[in-house]
Every structure is written in C-alpha cells, then in structure tokens.
Amino acid sequence: GENVEQHPSTLSVQEGDSAVIKCTYSDSASNYFPWYKQELGKGPQLIIDIRSNVGEKKDQRIAVTLNKTAKHFSLHITETQPEDSAVYFCAATGGGFQKLVFGTGTRLLVSP
C-alpha cells in the first residue's frame, strides 16, 4: 500500500521568511496530493491540493509542487505570519476509494 514520508518534523522560521515542507510517496498510482493544516483541538483543514496531471499550483502565499518521476511533492509558504503556526500534513491517495494516506506531520512555528 501507499506510504508517505514527511520532513522536517519541526520547522521554526521568523515572520516574513519562507517555509518549505517536503513529502515523498511510494505508490506511483497515487493521483491526488492534498495538504492540510491542523490547529490544536481541531480537525485537519484543506489548504491546497494538486492532482497528478499538474506540476505546480499556487494560491496566494501558498504553493505546492509535484514531481511524479521522483514521487515527491512540496508545500511552500511565503511571507510567513504567526497565524501560519500549526501542524501541516501532506497526504496522497489513489485508487477507487481514494482513501488518504497521511504523512507524520510538520510542526511549523513562526516567530514574530
């Protein structure tokens, strides 16, 4: 089955810096790659996603890139703000039921 690895596990940046989180996946049949933000005591919230027929997608300060050949994808956050502090999860899915397989999460801390 699918296996998703995520790095780093923690990331500390200064406000205004960029942050990059990387994930690799194992199943070449996976075709959908979402990123979730989870704040304390809340469920994961979808922030951006990408399908396998696209190499890059951007939404304001957030972008995701996908390299299908290398089977890795990355989340890029520019001009970070303290409210970006949270745990971020990548995930991958494919197949008929599209169940998500999550990475282990990255705790992002943005210091003012």
Place this chain on the structure above:
Amino acid sequence: DTGVSQDPRHKITKRGQNVTFRCDPISEHNRLYWYRQTLGQGPEFLTYFQNEAQLEKSRLLSDRFSAERPKGSFSTLEIQRTEQGDSAMYLCACRGPSNYGYTFGSGTRLTVV
C-alpha cells in the same frame, strides 16, 4: 463551522466500557470516512462508506470496532470493551460525488482511563 459535525467532542470512559461516536456529514456528500489520530501522528484510515454501504475496512479496525451509516446519512462508530490503546482522536471526513477534497470534522477525543 466545517460543515461536518461530530459528537461528542470529548469522551472519557473507563476501560471495558462501550462508547459510540456520531458523525453528521455535509448533506449530499455520499462518501464518508473514519480516521483515527494519535498524538504526534497523522490520521490513519479506519473505514469508508459510500452511501450506506461500508466498502472498506482497515485492519486497524478490530472486532471491537463497528461502524454504520444507516440510510446513507449520519454515521456512528462504536468501540466495545474499550482499552487504553483506544485513546485517540476519532475524525470523520466526507467527500461529494464529483470532487476530490475531503472535509474533516473537528473530531471526538477519546480518553480511556
């Protein structure tokens, strides 16, 4: 408000007791998933419903776990004879028939003492 409601938000139970959680998905989202999340980990898939049919179960879902989705609307997840290892956040998510994006609820945090 995410549109997916889970009840209760928190549950503390004694080992050996049975517990039941409820999920009310976004209406018209026919695909419903249960996930379990332990501290410091990503959510892990438990089971999947399409309408009222339970189409996939993880091997994480032991015989003590059962899930239902009568009439393809709300869903319940029951854990019988709870163990301390069942302590976790139980998340419900749903998807519509023509989109990829999942919407998660806020979860039910279970503590078994």
